[in-house]
Amino acid sequence: MKKAWILALAGSLVACGQPAESPDGGNATAPATAEHETLQADVPESEPITSPYELAESAPNDRDFAALAGYPDTWHVSYGWPGEYPAGFVVLEQGVTVNGRARPNPDAPANVPCTLPQYANYQIWNRQRVERDNLEFIVASKIEPVTMLVDARIETPGDEGMQVLNLKAGDVLSYLRYLGEGFAIFDVDGQEYTINEAELRDISSMTGMALEEDQWVEVACIGGTRAWLLYDDAIAQDDIVPSPIVGFGEASDIYPDEVDKVRAEGLELEAFQNQPFDDGSVD
Known part of the structure; x- marks a missing residue:
């Protein structure tokens, strides 16, 4: 469960994940595809989300996420992950499996093993991954x-x-x-x-005031199943780290030669997110 502190937003951003140049100055190799991942035709580039309001207003009309999640009435469930730079996570190695859930609720059993494709970046601005895997992002806030x-x-x-x-x-x-x-x-x-x-x-x-929230994403697992993953559960895996921050509205799967850099900077960002908040008050 993430805990966001209101009126004290972090201003420190980690810039990483830029495609590296090859030794001869040419373009780097495109992001590799994990073994056994089924690829569809290339998805044409779409306009990135440019406003945080669109995150909460772009939910599909045919799914009642609040009913699906089943949180108590003291929680609010809505579409899109919060933040001017929404969170995300990257899969660094092959064969990484997360125990997901059939529905986005922490009380539901985590009994859906979900193997994720290597180099995938599950971030709401990564439109190619979002459209290819039909990803759904929701947040439950107390x-x-x-x-x-x-x-x-x-x-x-x-x-x-x-x-x-x-x-x-x-x-x-x-x-x-x-x-x-x-x-x-x-x-x-x-x-x-x-x-x-x-x-x-x-x-x-x-x-x-501290706001308690759960950030969920419904993903396509290798092998054809689907599962809901909690952000905190995902980044607790050794080979999954928070998404690199490249620029506003910009995100993509990472390149093979970026793994070490993304791992180091992702772990640094994760450590920053886990620091206790000090609002400067005196007991």
């Missing part, structure tokens, strides 16, 4: 109450431009999920709004 401490007028984007919420001291909002770039989705009186967290800084109870 709903947190946020109480207004003072009266305030809060701006929020709507279908017809910006609108203003007139909130009163004592009003309770429900924090549903983080989007990116400081924006999150809140429930106010049964209606969902996108609000910049900075608007609530120092005027509500949310400063320093």
